[in-house]
Amino acid sequence: MKVVITGGTGFIGQRLGEALLQRGSLTAPDGGEASIDELLLFDMVAPSLRPAWADERVEIRAGDISDASQVSALIDRDDISVFHLASVVSGGGEKDFDLALRVNLTGGLNVFEACRARSGLPRVVFASSIAVFGGAGMAPVVGDHAKQTPQTTYGATKAICELLVNDYTRKGFFDGRSARLPTVIVRPGKPNAAASSFVSGLFREPLNGETCRIPVSEDTVMPVLGYRSIVGGFIALHEAEGAALGDDRAVSLPSFTVTVRDMIDALHRVAKDRNLGEIVFEPDPFIQAICEGWPKDASYERATRLGLPRDASLEAIVENYIEDYL
């Protein structure tokens, strides 16, 4: 079978691709286990270097997710699964509303229509976000049954795509599943336009001996999860029985609800023998406002029931990052 990952050359896209090749197979549209003979990473730009893990099964293609013909050309087999990760991120979406709608809404529709056009019933895993929650009426703990009143365009488009995944699935157009991601830590490389980018920087920069600037207060709270569990969650959600999901195909991934201070403390506990760069608080009202709109606590009963993975601890997430990237 073929697997398409949109946003496939990003951090999570690549980790997912590598994990899928190692795994070697997935449940195919016919319900049987099929080996993956083609893995297509689609993204807006191709990386200058082909990833070391990418063997001959891997194709990397650059293009525009908002162009329906480009998207339908990706999804060109009936024995296919799609992980739809491509997205404008939260901070980027606040700065460019039109781009957020074009990439996240039109792009999503293009992926969903291309899957609908196949004669099988492809499994589609959509990367949603806990940014679907927010606003004055938000519950103190947001779980799978909380109302979605997002306070960013990013969150709004994610909520819209959750609704579309549910409806396309209900209509029998494909077999969709939405994974609602908390803040992912620890992203390697450079900061990105996500409002939560500093959360990875808080670990990454000090571990690289660099200064990290935190744009929010140290008591800022957020649910986080390590990238290994995010990737494991995508795959487990793909493999879950459709009946176990029922008519609401969206599942909040497990998470740890922590403060910025908790994360700094965990870093110091894990990396006490290293020469850490400095952490400096430099408030940015734009970022603080976005983060304050996010859930203060999250529950994840459905994910637990489905057996989706959760890291052992915050410290374990930092240890994994050191093992994988340092």
Next chain:
Amino acid sequence: MKVVITGGTGFIGQRLGEALLQRGSLTAPDGGEASIDELLLFDMVAPSLRPAWADERVEIRAGDISDASQVSALIDRDDISVFHLASVVSGGGEKDFDLALRVNLTGGLNVFEACRARSGLPRVVFASSIAVFGGAGMAPVVGDHAKQTPQTTYGATKAICELLVNDYTRKGFFDGRSARLPTVIVRPGKPNAAASSFVSGLFREPLNGETCRIPVSEDTVMPVLGYRSIVGGFIALHEAEGAALGDDRAVSLPSFTVTVRDMIDALHRVAKDRNLGEIVFEPDPFIQAICEGWPKDASYERATRLGLPRDASLEAIVENYIEDYL
């Protein structure tokens, strides 16, 4: 000021238009009360007869809501308000998914973008529906804070437009408000493609001495509201202070939760001296399934707080219909 009603030649659109002309003024984008000098009813077809209530302020225009240029041509003044009622209905949306997306989603986006393009901050009242609720996880009583897991494409597109109205408002593109309608009774004229069409037929056909065929069981439950309160609710929601709505602009209109049997009983109490046509139960699994997916009970705390109207009783709704149409 100008007022545009999309879906303006439909039953509710016309009643709203007439009520607005009688009222004569609305709160304009500048915050002051302004008299209505132009009322544009936009719909997919123009009625063969100009409505008797339509004075020289009224223009009726036929067109396609999914055509952005036609929609932006409607919204051609800064001192404007828009009531966006145009929609594929529930049963119709289940039978033609693509049409539902084109009219309800693309059409909605066209209206929202046209309002955004004005230099004022037009008030936009969007007709949503309690069909946004549904599914296995639905709360026994759905209120303003219930999660939206619609089980029709109609409901899904209404939920999506609620999210868009919230986000366009949050961004300062217009001043949006969504009114979540229960089943509207009593619609005059002919049955339509709404799955709930029989609910009006249940009163209308017997009062006309005709046989009414009910496609669901007599214990089928649904929240209903009379058309006078629907129209009054639209106007009251338009006039509400934005601050009273906060960051969630959608409000469930008041309703009565009744069974088919309750409605038949109310008809007999009100019309005991009339020669009523027969009521026959002819189950239709397609309609029954849609109705079973709808809320069994609804609450409406926000509407009450905002002072939105609710008919005195089920009997009063029937009496109003007899007064207005018979």
